[in-house]
Every structure is written in structure tokens, then in C-alpha cells.
Amino acid sequence: MDSKELREAIRNGEFTGTTSGAAGHKVQANLVILPKVYAFDFLLYAMRNKKAVPVIEVIEDGQTKSRFADGSDIRTDVPKYNIYEDGVLRETTDDIRGYWRDDFVTFLIGCSFTFEQAILDEGLSIRHIDERRNVAMYKTNIATDPAGVFGGELVVSMRPFDESEVETVTRVTEQFPEMHGGPVHYGSPHEIGIRDIADPEYGEGVEMREGETPVFWACGVTPQNAALNAKPSIMITHAPGHMFVTDLENEDYRKNN
Amino acid sequence: MDSKELREAIRNGEFTGTTSGAAGHKVQANLVILPKVYAFDFLLYAMRNKKAVPVIEVIEDGQTKSRFADGSDIRTDVPKYNIYEDGVLRETTDDIRGYWRDDFVTFLIGCSFTFEQAILDEGLSIRHIDERRNVAMYKTNIATDPAGVFGGELVVSMRPFDESEVETVTRVTEQFPEMHGGPVHYGSPHEIGIRDIADPEYGEGVEMREGETPVFWACGVTPQNAALNAKPSIMITHAPGHMFVTDLENEDYRKNN
Numbered sequence: 001m002d003s004k005e006l007r008e009a010i011r012n013g014e015f016t017g018t019t020s021g022a023a024g025h026k027v028q029a030n031l032v033i034l035p036k037v038y039a040f041d042f043l044l045y046a047m048r049n050k051k052a053v054p055v056i057e058v059i060e061d062g063q064t065k066s067r068f069a070d071g072s073d074i075r076t077d078v079p080k081y082n083i084y085e086d087g088v089l090r091e092t093t094d095d096i097r098g099y100w101r102d103d104f105v106t107f108l109i110g111c112s113f114t115f116e117q118a119i120l121d122e123g124l125s126i127r128h129i130d131e132r133r134n135v136a137m138y139k140t141n142i143a144t145d146p147a148g149v150f151g152g153e154l155v156v157s158m159r160p161f162d163e164s165e166v167e168t169v170t171r172v173t174e175q176f177p178e179m180h181g182g183p184v185h186y187g188s189p190h191e192i193g194i195r196d197i198a199d200p201e202y203g204e205g206v207e208m209r210e211g212e213t214p215v216f217w218a219c220g221v222t223p224q225n226a227a228l229n230a231k232p233s234i235m236i237t238h239a240p241g242h243m244f245v246t247d248l249e250n251e252d253y254r255k256n257n
Numbered sequence: 258m259d260s261k262e263l264r265e266a267i268r269n270g271e272f273t274g275t276t277s278g279a280a281g282h283k284v285q286a287n288l289v290i291l292p293k294v295y296a297f298d299f300l301l302y303a304m305r306n307k308k309a310v311p312v313i314e315v316i317e318d319g320q321t322k323s324r325f326a327d328g329s330d331i332r333t334d335v336p337k338y339n340i341y342e343d344g345v346l347r348e349t350t351d352d353i354r355g356y357w358r359d360d361f362v363t364f365l366i367g368c369s370f371t372f373e374q375a376i377l378d379e380g381l382s383i384r385h386i387d388e389r390r391n392v393a394m395y396k397t398n399i400a401t402d403p404a405g406v407f408g409g410e411l412v413v414s415m416r417p418f419d420e421s422e423v424e425t426v427t428r429v430t431e432q433f434p435e436m437h438g439g440p441v442h443y444g445s446p447h448e449i450g451i452r453d454i455a456d457p458e459y460g461e462g463v464e465m466r467e468g469e470t471p472v473f474w475a476c477g478v479t480p481q482n483a484a485l486n487a488k489p490s491i492m493i494t495h496a497p498g499h500m501f502v503t504d505l506e507n508e509d510y511r512k513n514n
Contacts, residue, residue: 040296058304105297
């Protein structure tokens, strides 16, 4: 399936699972939908924390189509949405047309699937993909740069690599500065405030093997965390792993640096 | 004077003129102040039109100090401000404390003074600086990418150079992608909708000599033009040539490309 067919299958309820590995080399995006009253603060928060919140597209209030996804409808083309009210998860659903308001602004945010594909293309394997799990994500003690009502700590994703592989994964992911870029840390989890590597706050833990180092990247859950701190009256996101698939090519985001 | 002393002299009314050439190699910025109700649309307009509207800093509502200018006060540290109401110039003043509202958001936007300094450093001369005039600026027929209430045509600044110099000024200004970057056009003004090169819409015309080509760059007046099309209830900008002086170094914005 190409990306347009995949969105249609999602819209029709024929495709309901996670989109990991489902969209070839197309860019997949994190989703955050907020009422316009929060939109300036959120966009400024994103600009100030580009590594964690790389904005691919802003779909203005009153609009439901991504300019980077032919024939798309942001209200139906994500396999699973989370609806938060006042910072509390109210419902998980596959269609948000019933919640839609004309003042909703949609933010599409870069996703680690892009750099994971580049790591795989180097011939390396990624543990949580091999184990068919969601990536392990942790709250850190690294403060983000606040903007308006949004702020809080950086959330990171973790992938273990053999010490001999750390240089390669650093080099490859640095080539995608608009998709979280290079690692923010590797080695001791405690140095960035992670209390227990076996017990992630989001996603699932993975096996750590002898000679392996945990490598940490800024994570697209950071803005969800910031938004939940701010307790907006309503916020809609994708459910973890269930992303919005665009027609953009991952490779178009690779910079030669 | 260093940049902090210059801001103090401006604040105290000791320095009242244009800031062209007054701040050494420090970054000078275009200023746009708008009520927060317009801030999301404006920030999105800037993101979509980075070449014309490169945002250096956003100073949130309720704040008056630039994080890039020690001890600054955005209400007093620009030598001359223009106050627009419903798109009409109401007053030009050297102090906006009387107009200040807690919902005002301030945008500092990159300025061609940065790349002009780099052109001078190459040993080339710039006509309007030699003639002690403000740079010539023109409305074009190139549409900007609209966002919310903001839209309209690109405004460009023009500097004439000998045909043998065009390659050099292109190369040098491309090194400052966050300060308008390389030219958007050179050669025939008519191709980009300029009706009369001798009669600019903003600033002052300059002499064109035998063998010279007009070279056009995206201009920081574009967002003022967009904002005036949108006719916000109130908007405050710097007066042409009377910029906000930061403590940032021009050279820190040079990219090796």
C-alpha cells in the first residue's frame, strides 16, 4: 500500500493497528490538536524546544486536510486517537469527527520512526522493533524552555546499542535534525534523572544485554507531557505508535552535516 | 559604545537617529508588536515565510525584556516607533510605555544589516550606504504563503551591483539563511512585478550605473505589509532604519554552506 491507500484503509476501518513499519519510507507524524486559544503558546513552545517538538506542519483552525497528505482528513486518518479533557484521558477512539470544533488547530510533529528507518538502513537492529514492542520512554530531570502555559521536563526515548554502535547511531540520527536529531545522552540513566531503566513512564521496557549502552533521544511525547501539565480543556493526540502517515519522504529530511 | 550602552543612550534620548552602522557587528532586529489575539496567526505566517520573516525571538505577552539584550526594555530601547491603528499610521514616537498593554506580544525579526556587514567585509561597497539613504524597497507580485489573517505580496529590498559582483554577494548572503539569505531575484525588475525601479514603495531610490544589475532580497518590511493588510486594531513597529540592537553577534548567524 502507498501512503494514500494506507490512509484510506485507516479511514475505512480496514487498518486499525500501529503504523510502525506500515508506511515504507514515508514520514509519519505525532499529532497534537488544541483549541486556538492555546495555539500561540504551543507553537512558541515548539519553536523553543525544536529537538523535542519539531513541527512539520500546522493545520489552521477550520481546516482538516494536511497539505503533505493527498486527500487526507485529520479527523479520520489516524488509527487511534486519545481524547484528553482537563489533562485526563477520557476516551480512545478511531474517529474524532464527533469531537471536532472549528477552532481546533492541528500540529504534526516529527517522529523517531524517520531516524529508526535510517538506523535499520545502516544494517543495525533496534531492540524494541525486534521484540515487537513500543519504544521505552522516560521522564528526565532536563527542563524544557517554557512558553505560556506549556512547560515541564524533557521526555526521552531509549534504545540500547552495543558500545561499538553508539558512534554510528549518533552520526546517522544527527543527519535528521528536524526529526529529533542526535542523542541527548548516552550511558548512565541517573545522570538525566531516570530512576529505573526497567520501568519506563511511557511505552515498554526492553532487554539490556551485556556490553550495551542505553542511548537517549528527545521524544515527541514531550509536548503531550507539556500539554497535560497545562491541563487544556480539550486536547486530542494520536495513541502511541498510531501515527499520521504523510506523503513526505524520510530521506528528504536527511541533511548532510 | 557597546550594544548595552547604545540601548541606554537610546532609552535616555541621547541617541535618536537611525541605527545603521551604530552597533558594530551586533545583530539589529526588525520589531513587530501585536496583541496576543493575532500572535498565533503571525507566528505561523513567519514560519511559513522564513526568508522574509526570520524570527530571532518572541517576547511573550506581559514581558518587556529581550533575552538577547542585557537589561533591555522593548518599550524604550528603539529610537523611533510607528504606531498603527486599524492599519493607519497614527503616531511616530520614541517611547511606547503609554501604549503598552499586558497582552502585547513582541516579535524580533532578522534584518538585512547583518548580511550588509558581511558584504562590506568582502571589500564591496553598497550604494545606499555610500549615499547615506535608506535602502530601496518594492512590492512584488510574488505571493507569500498566508496564515490566518496575514498574507499579501513579498516586499524586497534592492541593491545595485556590478555584474561581476553578483556571484560574490549571492554567495555571501546565502551564508545567512536566518537573515533573509540569498537574493530572491536579480536582473529585470518587471519579472517580479516591480513597475518602476526609480520609484520604490518604501525607502529611497538609488543611482543605477552602467553595467550594474539590481539584486533583490526578501525584506523585513514584508510582515509589516502583511500586518497592515490585516488591519489589526493596534500594531507597533520600529520606524525604518531605527532598529532594536541586540547583544547577539552577526557572525554567529553565518552558516558554512
